[in-house]
Amino acid sequence: MDYKLYRKSIVLFVAISWQLTVHAQNINWRDSLRVLNKEIAQSAWNTDLHLRKAAVNLELQQWQYAIDEYGLILQHEGQNPAALFYRAYASTHLRHYDVARRDYEELLQIFPRHQEARFSLAYVLQVMGKKMDALDQLNQLIEQCPDSAIYYASRAGLEREMKQYDAALYDWQQAIDRNTTEADYVASQVDLLLSLNRKEEARRALDAAVRRGIPRGVLNAWYRRLK
Structure with a gap:
């Protein structure tokens, strides 16, 4: 077989295999979602179940569903750190930067040393064109963690x-x-x-x-x- 053709065949095989793997993973996540929805329907309010459901929404890149789920959690627990962080993360994927910024800032009011939140806030501010504000966040991170190359x-x-x-x-x-x-x-x-x-x-x-x-x-x- 011609080497170039062989190489293209290998690349195609790898690409198809990767797509099948992703498809299989999506099926597994959708199965998990069905189980979680059933448990939620049959249970009293359980924050952990809703966090797990929202996490599956994130895995499936169902950003708005995840945002809605985290919003429901925050109605019950207004300062839930996981809900604030991941709602901001999902909002960023939908380019709802103002919403993401508010959630990150609220989380940092609760946990001022939350590095992931501050780093994510710096990114959001940079995308919004607020470069001096983004620079301030990065300055704080470097003061907090001076050994970080990133x-x-x-x-x-x-x-x-x-x-x-x-x-x-x-x-x-x-x-x-x-x-x-x-x-x-x-x-x-x-x-x-x-x-x-x-x-x-x-x-x-x-x-x-x-x-x-x-x-x-x-x-x-x-x-x-x-x-």
Whole structure:
């Protein structure tokens, strides 16, 4: 068999297998949903059952059903942290950013050190165009968790959007220092350096990454841009 045709056949097989797996998982989740609906109908109010039902809605990407279920939970328990967090998560998928923001902010009033909520709020604020507010949330996260590479990387990405290039380069380096083999951080740092026509610094950053153990082949596209 021709190698290219063979490779395409393998790719097609993997894709079909993946789709069948997802389909089977969906059937299992729908079975779970039927069981939970039956239990809810036959029981007095049970928060755990409703949380489990809403979680299945999320797995099935039934965002509005999940939002409705979490809303029902919050009618009974106005400060339920799981309901607030995951209703905001579902609202984000529907691009109801104002609603998501309110839920994240309310959750942070209850649990000010809830990192996932603050990180999610920063994302929502950034999408809403409230970049200074998003930056403030990321600043708080870094103060709270100074060893997190992903928080520094997220702040660097936002600072680049805000054209705060020196701050972004500093934060990319902080992210790299905390996760020395993450090629995406290096690529983002080098991309910014090249956009500023700072090729020698970009080369040094790439060479340092290779010395740290990142395969040169992963970075070849960036080396080619130095020519």
